[in-house]
Amino acid sequence: MSLVPVAEALSRLFALVRPLGTEMVPLTEAAGRVLAGPVAARRDQPPFAASAMDGYAVRRDEARPGARFDVIGESAAGHAFSGLVGPGQAVRIFTGAPVPEGATRVVIQEDTVRDGDAIGLTDALGEGLNIRPAGADFRTGATLGGPRRLTPSDVALLAAMNVPEVEVARQPEVALLATGDELVPPGEEPGPDQIIASNSYGLHALLRQLGARPRLLPIAGDSLDSLSCSFDLAADADLLVTIGGASVGDHDLVAAAAEGRGMERAFYKVAMRPGKPLMAGRLGDAMMIGLPGNPVSAMVCGHVFVAPVIAAMQGLPAGPAPRRTATLGAPLAANGPREHYLRARTTPQGVIAFDKQDSSLLSVLAEADCLIVQPPGDPAHAAGDTVEVIDL
């Protein structure tokens, strides 16, 4: 069976995605969620011309070094001055306060000398008008575009727009199933031939970061019965992610168990390393992705495949994990026929791939801050050459 290129595997995964519905959430729950569509401002900001500084509001053409004004009142934030500023008059004003009618400039208080109910302007008079016009930030009806993943800055903007709750994509419910008789959860006492399940926890953390709601199913043993029981527990999930049992060994039963329950495999085996034995399909109402068991392979597939799928489920544009270009800080060997995702570290000299790239080495993954993506058949590179990387 020929290996499927990464881009094709990704587009076959996107074809399996069914978008989730939406729900309303208050702003305090909105950060990290995906806004369903554009949202319009319900008011102008600022709603009035506002002072940018503490000082005195005067008529612009009268503001000259040495000029004197009668102070006729005060405008503070939340307490506007209701009268008119006439010739020779000034209103004491504070940052954020409405600029009174007639005034066209705010002279900062450092450029004034107060003398009872009057002020004089100093010789060192600055230039600025210090007024924020009404609607300078945004006007009523201006939109924050969507779908987009809401950042803290977006949440601040939505609040200023007087939008107290927003429609966001439902969070994908993801069931995570580690498989293998050798696995026990962290904290338990493993037998002499057992190890600790690790990448299920790494994927759980990644999924939370992606805005999904992951849950760990009990570890499944290497039997069709055990796997079948576990699939039952995942029946209400939007996505089932299995880990391990994906390769060709006698105990690699995930594909057989899933197919026994009606899954049609969309593809199997991708031209990448680590991560070759990847499978996907739909299992009842859920989408299923079968990840390889080697810990780094599972985590790399999490970044390369699961993350884009979770984004697409939430209504974001279907596309690969974001890449950027970087300079190599050390030479890179030629690549074989599979796209290579090399654990690498950013240094002042550029990105440097670790010498050890075996797909079992989580300690190397934890030291890495990016993956160098080396295309199939790529020749060797010298330090200083440009490569593409995915940030971790």
Ligand SMILES: Nc1nc2c(c(=O)[nH]1)N[C@H]1C(S)=C(S)[C@@H](COP(=O)(O)OP(=O)(O)OC[C@H]3O[C@@H](n4cnc5c(N)ncnc54)[C@H](O)[C@@H]3O)O[C@H]1N2
């Ligand atoms: N004859 C061949 N053998 C293998 C091939 C192949 O093409 N031909 N592919 C290799 C590649 S590449 C990978 S990747 C692995 C993937 O195998 P499986 O998906 O079947 O994974 P397992 O055999 O179940 O486990 C592999 C390895 O990872 C450990 N593991 C599994 N799950 C976890 C977990 N949740 N936490 C920590 N470690 C886990 C497991 O104990 C094994 O050591 O197959 C190669 N073999």
Ligand code: MOO
């Ligand atoms: O692809 Mo395996 O995932 O090379 O270790």
